[in-house]
Amino acid sequence: MAAFRAVYNFLWGDLVTLPLPGGGSVGLSLLVLLLIPAGVYFTVRTRFLPVRLFPEMLRITLEKKEKSRHDSISGLQALIVSTATRGGMGNLVGVVAAISAGGAGAVFWMWVTALLGSSTAFAEATLAQLYKEPDPLYGGYRGGPAYYIHAFFTRKTGRKKSLVAVLFAISGLICWGGISQVISNSVSDAFYNAFSIPPLYTTVVLVAVAAVIVLRKNATVRVLDVVVPIMAGLYFLITIVIIVLNAGLLPEVFRCIFSEAFGLRQAAAGTFGAVLMNGVKRGLFSNEAGSGSAPCAAAAADIDHPAKEGLLQAFGVFIDTIVICTCTAMIMLLAPAEVTEGLSGMGLLQAAMGHHLGTFGVVFIASVLWLFCFSTFIGILFYARPNVAYLLGDNWASQTAYKILALVMLFIGGLAAYTFVWDLGDVGIGLMTIFNMIVLIPMGKEALTALREYEKQRKQ
Template sequence: MQQFLLDVTTSINDFLWSNVLIIMLVVLGLFFTYKGRFLQIRMLRDMISAIREGKTGSADGISPFQAFCISMAARVGTGNITGIAIAIALGGPGSVFWMWLIAIIGSASSFVESTLAQIYKVKDKDGFRGGPAYYMEKGLNKRWMGALFAVLITLSFGLVFNAVQSNTITIAFENSFGTDRLILGVIMTIMFAAIIFGGVKRIAKMSEYIVIVLAVLYIGMALFIVLMNITKMPEIISLIVKNAFGFDQIAGGSLGAALMHGVKRGLFSNEAGMGSAPNAAATATTSHPVKQGLIQAFGVLTDTLIICTSTAFIILLSGAYQQSGLSGIELSQAALDFHIGSWASAVLAVMVFLFAFSTLIGNYYYGETNIEFLKTNKAWLMLYRIFVLGMVLFGAVAKVQLVWDLADLFMGLMVIVNLIAIFLLSKVAFAALHDYRQQKKAGKDPVFYKDSIAGLENIEAWEASPSVSKEEKAG
């Protein structure tokens, strides 16, 4: 049965990723980059400022920084370590170049989707919630489309992607310590259950701590390895570029393999345009939607250009990718063994556990907020939690390839639905960007109102401007 599922998902994925998705991601990413006047480069200072001013929360929700950490918790996981290793093993060093490219243009897509999530967010008992399902319903007046997306993201992130994280943890521990995968899976499931029954604010707090510590540790380790091999770096950069355009094929065997695996694994890691991060972006209490859009765009750049690149350099500098039979977490562990010593794979196993566990938290929340979109009945939420815990246990013992192929399939379907929606609604996001820029130009701290954009409808979480409110009272 597993082989049949593997064959079917492989065939569908080959079509989606070789044709439809690469074209959609690149074309729309370039379109959003043009419409935003290269905001991912020109507005870097605004991105950093938005993160700094967003560290304090409010009684109505979580802070912009915590929302950023929830999305980074989902981004920064096994995709940064295992996914990049798989891309290099299957697509060669050139896949790293395409991973960089999709991150740079994809950050514009992330800006659009996260800004829309803020504009169309709704209030709930914890503060705010929102995401693609909500802007599809309220912005496009297509609840069916929102429901379709809600089902896809719940299956993808809550179930399949969490199985991927669990799978990577147990394999890493089995390789390093000989740990029984089922026993570790049971322990993880119990720990995870304790967190997900604590609510979004506990999820936000856990994400904030785990992501910051892990990212600093991992980047520091990669920086140490790069500095120790600094004379080899021009050669590595040249290898990546040559392999990306088919001038010097190693391991992957073709330009198409480098392109497809670079885009696929890059997207799995940074989630630009996928429709996942907007679910976290919507929870933030902020004065203007564009601020959170900029924060999420910065998250894409940070995830890929810094964290994923750290993994790529560790692997390429070791030469371990040229060994047959090594892929995924085993390849990353072999590369660290080469640089630091045999103890390094054990350190990576622990780090992967924490990385992946933080991702479990973010993934779970994405499913939860979309379950609430579909049904507010608590019984459905309880059923979802039980299935999530079941998938964490399943992933702990499942075959690697099937788990990753299922993740690619659901991810691809999600991306198609979300990209169509944000293209149709992009004029709203860029109108908000224009409003933000005008206020900044006037020396103001940008504040958004539901009437800041002419013709905007179905806005629940934003108040009318003071002048309009006075007119309404007078009338």
């Protein structure tokens, strides 16, 4: 436990503390020190891709699917898989936690982090496309950071495995196993609060439905094609309804967001560091850009140019943070302070929804949480496929064994109180980010070259 906690603190704790005017300070974790400079680097090198090429991202997302290999998925389907895993608990309770700790100004820094993260997401997704390979088990393609890390370290040595790639794959499997427990516990808690359903019943249904899907060969993408658009669409529409009902409060909400993001009051009170870092950390945690998760889906896409998938995944960061996380922020910030005072986490969000829409709001948020968490579980097992194959070879035994392990952890998480095993998710994604970032900057030149080629083709 002591060793595990030391690793956790090394990854997520304040590695560097900078003093601020007014007596406050801002703590920078190792992952912030890795991901923010990388985001700035790729944003500059791509000539501000998130803004400059946003119309192109929309065009690619809406274009008609091109013909693809048998059993392969399209670029849009890969975007749906990555959106399923990005759009989990972090978009709901995580945003509430960021605003509770850092105030409304944290929302602004989430937006800034998303813009920078879009460029990083482009680079890693494009690399995943460049180094994808045929998948003999599931059909179509597979790949991800383990595969381009392998290529980077074995070009000269010719070895069959790369230690860094192996460590990335192991970290990913640890992360996704830990997330499985958090998912089911969050769902069982929400359903108990909304419907008084005992956690055992909720968990059994969740595990049974998940098992039917993940233990079949290729049901994952077909299910997510239906669930994710419905999930995100309903959440967005309900938020629009709430905004319309509270339109008179919008100017004050945006005033709070921008004034607290740069506010002299926060700086003088020594709380500016909390505003800044809670927004930055939540943005990084939510969109996962740089962690190497989404490239596991991006590599599976059968698309006519690697940069197109990179642009789709950059758009995925926009959907996650600018759209879905902002929806949660608006639901919370448009509710009176006395309604949410003293509450935290899911209870706070349910109270805000109850204020806006009554009992329907409480029921709705519990149902949407179920969809968010369910789709996240299906998506992370899609991510696990290429990493299990990289570690253990192409065989159904190892693929099925990991799925069963994840289902067991999903069941345990729905019934158990908090355990340190849950922190495996945070430790796993932290380690994944470190191993991914080792090669992302030096290999990023290939992604930038692919972008230039693509833009040249589009002009022609």
